[in-house]
Amino acid sequence: MITLISGTNRQNSRTRAITNIYQSVLEGKGAETQIVDLAEILPSDIIPNGLYANSGKHEDFNAVRELMWDAQKFVFVVPEYNGSFPGVLKVFIDALKFPGTFTDKKAGLIGLGSGVQGAVLAMSHLTDIFAYLNMSTLGFKPKLAAIDKHLANGEITNELYTTMLHQHAEKMINY
Numbered sequence: 001m002i003t004l005i006s007g008t009n010r011q012n013s014r015t016r017a018i019t020n021i022y023q024s025v026l027e028g029k030g031a032e033t034q035i036v037d038l039a040e041i042l043p044s045d046i047i048p049n050g051l052y053a054n055s056g057k058h059e060d061f062n063a064v065r066e067l068m069w070d071a072q073k074f075v076f077v078v079p080e081y082n083g084s085f086p087g088v089l090k091v092f093i094d095a096l097k098f099p100g101t102f103t104d105k106k107a108g109l110i111g112l113g114s115g116v117q118g119a120v121l122a123m124s125h126l127t128d129i130f131a132y133l134n135m136s137t138l139g140f141k142p143k144l145a146a147i148d149k150h151l152a153n154g155e156i157t158n159e160l161y162t163t164m165l166h167q168h169a170e171k172m173i174n175y
C-alpha cells in the first residue's frame with residue numbers, strides 16, 4: 001500500500017490533479033494506493049483544537065492520525081508556495097502522533113509549481129524534515145515546473161513529465 005498525500009488544502013488544486021494522475025500510474029503498475037487529501041481531511045479548526053495540548057483530541061482528525069501511523073510508504077505531492085511547501089502541510093505533520101508516525105518509513109516526493117523551480121526547494125525542505133524524523137526519501141524527485149502550461153482537463157500534456165511520473169512510480173514500488 002502506498003499512501004499519497006495531496007499536500008495542500010486549496011480547493012481544486014493542481015496538486016490534487018497530479019495526485020490523481022500519479023495514483024492511476026501506480027495502480028496501472030499493480031500497486032495498491034490510498035489518497036490523503038489535505039483539502040478533505042484537515043479540519044478547519046485543527047489549529048485551535050488539534051495541536052499541542054489538544055494533540056490527539058480532535059475526533060475527526062484522529063482517524064487520519066491512525067491511518068498515517070499504520071501506513072509504511074508515502075508519496076507527498078507538494079506544491080510550491082512562497083518558495084517552500086504549504087504551511088498547512090507543516091500543520092498536518094505537526095498534528096500527527098510524535099514520535100513514531102514516520103520513524104523508519106519511506107517517502108517519495110513529487111513537486112509542482114507555476115514557476116520555473118518545480119518546488120525544488122519545497123522538496124529539499126521536506127527532505128530535511130523527513131531525515132530529522134528518521135524517514136528516508138527516494139532520491140529521484142520529479143519537478144513539475146510551469147505546471148499551468150502542462151496540465152489541462154486533468155491530464156498532463158508534457159511527455160517528459162509523464163515519463164518522470166512512470167519512472168518515479170516504478171522506483172517507489174521497489175523502494
Ligand SMILES: Cc1cc2nc3c(=O)[nH]c(=O)nc-3n(C[C@H](O)[C@H](O)[C@H](O)COP(=O)(O)O)c2cc1C
Binds near residue numbers: 010084113116
Ligand atoms: C499561497 C501560494 C503561494 C504560491 N507561491 C508560489 C511560489 O513561490 N512559486 C511558484 O512557482 N508558484 C507559487 N504558487 C503557485 C502554485 O505553485 C500553483 O498554484 C500551482 O498550481 C500549484 O499549486 P496548487 O496545487 O494549489 O494548484 C503559489 C500559490 C499559492 C496559493
